[in-house]
Amino acid sequence: MDCGRRNTKKYNFRCPDLKELRKLASFVLDPLDFKQRHGKLLSILSADVVEGLLSVLVQFYDPLYRCFTFPDFQLMPTLEEYSHLLGIPVSSRVPFSVLEEIPRSNLIAEALHLKKSEIEAHWVKKGGLFGLPSDFLIKEATAFAQAGSVDAFEAIFVLLIYGLALFPNIDGFVDVNAIRLFLIGNPVPTLLGDMYFSLHSSSVQVVYFALASDTCFCGEQTILEIIDSCGEFSNVPLIGTQGGINYNPALACRQLGFPLRDKPNNSLKGRSELGLRNCVALEAYTLWVKKRALELKMTYPCERPMSMVVVEPLSLPNQDIEKLEDTIIKMKQEKDMWEERFRAFSKKHEEL
Secondary structure: OOOOEOOOOOOOOOOOOOHHHHHHHOOOOOHHHHHHHHOOHHHHHOOOOOHHHHHHHHOOEEOOOOEEEOOOOEEOOOHHHHHHHHOOOOOOOOOOOOOOOOOOHHHHHHHHOOOHHHHHHHOEEEOOEEEEEHHHHHHHHHHHHHOOOHHHHHHHHHHHHHHHHHOOOOOOEEEHHHHHHHHHOOOHHHHHHHHHHHHHOOOOOOHHHHOOOOOOOHHHOOOOOOOOOEOOEOOEEEEOOOOEEEEOHHHHOOOOOOOEOOOHHHOOOOHHHOOOOOOOEOHHHHHHHHHHHHHHOEOOOOOOOOOOOOOOOOOOOHHHHHHHHHHHHHHHHHHHHHHHHHHHHHHHHHHO
């Protein structure tokens, strides 16, 4: 299928320096116990990022439908997948909205097991946002870890992961938005919103983590419910730290294991209408995707699959064949001998 070609877009990926966080991770004595309390945040620090692969992937972003459109199929990151990725459920609590008041110093101090005076002494403004320097937080986390104060260490360590890995803004600085998200404890919608907003505005700030962690893997999960609407609205609005956007989860039914029957505006919606899990895409949807791929045009040419080359088996010399036959005969004789011994042993065992 020749979908045509279009020029590639330039994206600037931001890969935050996580060396200090990885050093702090060595203080986690029981990773499984940490995972039960904080999800899979430790795995983020060891994510292997290949910028070249990400650069190729983002070229397939379809701004009209908020997904990655390929010549005959589509993929899109979803709330369910990000929840699985982080090991953190999508909470029923009100998500981040940017409208929250700046948290009071006593609330931040209580959450981090620090003194109010310590928070106020290090509360500074950078890039138009208030926050805390990461070196101050790293120093406090290290002190708590060495003193055996697990709860205090983990609280500051998790905040640092929020501020430096999930929602990075200014190097060496955990801004107030990351602190708000830490206190709310519902990061999944905001992280997904940041990913979509960054792609949509061609200003990739957090795609480092959001796309580097393999977003399409829900086939291994048992997804019982899909967040496919917000009130009476069919799409899901997302508010990230950079701005707001929405996405259409109806397009993700197939990758979540449910059939896709037609294009989005004709797709059946509602949890009761998802049908049986079979990952099937019916003809009406497939034809629509191919048409959309032609309209969008692909960045890279569609290569035909390489034809298989059948290699004729090599013929063995007669002397090698004779040796092989002798070996097979000896192996058969040994097999018969051991079977005879086993039968004799079994008979003697029964007599005893």
